[in-house]
Amino acid sequence: MAPQLDGYFKQVDLMADSFISRLRSAVAIPSVSADPDLRPKVVAMANFLEAELKALGASVEKRLPGKQPGHPNLDLPPILLGRYGNDAKKRTILVYGHYDVQPALKEDGWATEPFDLTVDEQDRMYGRGSTDDKGPVLGWINAIEAHQKAGVEFPVNLLMCFEGMEEYGSEGLDDIIKEEASKFFKDAEAVCISDNYWLGTEKPCLTYGLRGCSYYSLTVSGPAQDLHSGVFGGTVTEPMTDLVRLLATLVDNKGKIQIPGLNELVAPLTDEEKELYNDISFEMSDLFHSLGSETSIHLNKEDTLMARWRYPTLSIHGIEGAYSAPGAKTVIPAKVIGKFSIRTVPNMEPDKVDELVFKFVGAEWKKLSSNNTMKCELQHSGNWWVASPKHWNFSAASKAVERVFGVKPDLTREGGSIPVTLTFEQATGKNVLLLPMGSSTDAAHSINEKLDKRNYVEGTKLLGAYLHYVAEEAQV
Numbered sequence: 001m002a003p004q005l006d007g008y009f010k011q012v013d014l015m016a017d018s019f020i021s022r023l024r025s026a027v028a029i030p031s032v033s034a035d036p037d038l039r040p041k042v043v044a045m046a047n048f049l050e051a052e053l054k055a056l057g058a059s060v061e062k063r064l065p066g067k068q069p070g071h072p073n074l075d076l077p078p079i080l081l082g083r084y085g086n087d088a089k090k091r092t093i094l095v096y097g098h099y100d101v102q103p104a105l106k107e108d109g110w111a112t113e114p115f116d117l118t119v120d121e122q123d124r125m126y127g128r129g130s131t132d133d134k135g136p137v138l139g140w141i142n143a144i145e146a147h148q149k150a151g152v153e154f155p156v157n158l159l160m161c162f163e164g165m166e167e168y169g170s171e172g173l174d175d176i177i178k179e180e181a182s183k184f185f186k187d188a189e190a191v192c193i194s195d196n197y198w199l200g201t202e203k204p205c206l207t208y209g210l211r212g213c214s215y216y217s218l219t220v221s222g223p224a225q226d227l228h229s230g231v232f233g234g235t236v237t238e239p240m241t242d243l244v245r246l247l248a249t250l251v252d253n254k255g256k257i258q259i260p261g262l263n264e265l266v267a268p269l270t271d272e273e274k275e276l277y278n279d280i281s282f283e284m285s286d287l288f289h290s291l292g293s294e295t296s297i298h299l300n301k302e303d304t305l306m307a308r309w310r311y312p313t314l315s316i317h318g319i320e321g322a323y324s325a326p327g328a329k330t331v332i333p334a335k336v337i338g339k340f341s342i343r344t345v346p347n348m349e350p351d352k353v354d355e356l357v358f359k360f361v362g363a364e365w366k367k368l369s370s371n372n373t374m375k376c377e378l379q380h381s382g383n384w385w386v387a388s389p390k391h392w393n394f395s396a397a398s399k400a401v402e403r404v405f406g407v408k409p410d411l412t413r414e415g416g417s418i419p420v421t422l423t424f425e426q427a428t429g430k431n432v433l434l435l436p437m438g439s440s441t442d443a444a445h446s447i448n449e450k451l452d453k454r455n456y457v458e459g460t461k462l463l464g465a466y467l468h469y470v471a472e473e474a475q476v
């Protein structure tokens with residue numbers, strides 16, 4: 001039986017203005033996690049959420065992860081653990097969000113004050129954190145409040161985990177998730193994370209996969225100091241020449257990775273998976289819009305999306321120590337560090353990827369027969385994640401999308417990584433769903449970040465509706 005949601009939906013519409021004021025209050029707190037000077041504001045933001053939750057009758061505990069690594073005098077902000085409802089007859093759902101934001105200064109090119117939520121005539125709400133991730137976090141709080149005001153019983157026990165260091169590598173979070181998996185989170189039957197975006201602007205999506213990332217550095221050094229090319233050019237083996245030649249062996253300009261064995265690690269494309277790509281609402285013009293050019297590698301939607309989501313890619317990011325300033329200085333850099341990363345997909349094991357990378361780079365280096373020295377190192381790696389979109393957690397979310405938006409959601413993966421997804425899955429052993437609120441044009445991390453009023457208000461309905469459907473969905 002479809003859940004009774006009309007009363008709840010009507011209440012959300014009635015309260016839209018008050019939900020926007022709540023977002024305005026939250027955006028006004030510059031909780032920038034990357035800036036140690038603003039740490040008190042991050043803590044203030046945690047206190048704001050705690051007060052909002054407590055006012056609605058939720059219980060809130062704080063976990064203090066300790067000092068920030070590398071900053072012996074700087075406390076990491078608290079991780080908020082909230083619980084709303086404690087009824088053994090109801091399902092328990094764990095939701096995650098973050099209350100810190102990326103840095104933002106008006107001088108960066110914002111059209112409005114970044115920490116002053118500004119709504120334009122098209123109902124776009126501009127402000128840092130509006131979509132990433134204060135809007136979605138407040139969506140859960142709005143959902144609780146609208147249920148109370150409408151007199152509709154809350155369908156599940158809701159566990160909440162809200163952190164304040166997401167934009168700075170989620171320092172301190174993993175240990176707490178692992179520790180609380182058997183404590184605060186022990187009743188959780190499924191996990192929902194609202195911290196990514198629709199693929200476009202019209203159609204909601206459910207996300208079931210993320211790529212991993214293995215990041216490497218390639219250091220080539222020889223001379224003891226930088227040299228003048230007029231004096232030493234032609235007499236010294238130049239590290240930059242070696243490095244550029246080496247980097248060029250990794251990938252061709254059509255994006256094909258040249259490292260033997262790597263593509264063989266990739267899970268083959270099944271017919272069932274291939275089918276999923278036909279329906280996805282995405283046009284090449286969407287890509288061109290995001291690129292600001294028409295310089296795509298692939299010519300059609302399917303190949304483009306598969307290249308982004310389900311195949312590995314290798315990108316060369318930069319060269320440290322190279323002369324990159326404007327002008328025509330005739331320097332021979334003595335030591336240069338090339339940086340590249342591989343976005344990984346099922347079933348690429350990070351250790352195996354490292355092994356193939358080191359072996360290939362070593363062999364290519366040998367071919368150069370250089371008398372410089374070369375070192376290839378892994379900087380960091382995070383694994384990929386794929387969930388089953390057939391799980392009841394996903395079917396409930398899909399029904400909720402259809403109910404609120406009148407369309408079936410796109411089932412998407414993402415090319416980037418949200419490491420906490422995998423941490424939750426591994427620590428709790430439960431299915432994790434990514435249920436985004438914002439759209440592709442929201443410009444998270446960029447200037448003029450915004451959240452459309454429609455996405456916020458209908459998104460609040462969606463989060464509440466999801467909880468109703470998840471309460472009813474049969475275990476499969």
Ligand SMILES: [Zn+2]
Pocket residue numbers: 098132133166195
């Ligand atoms: Zn985020």
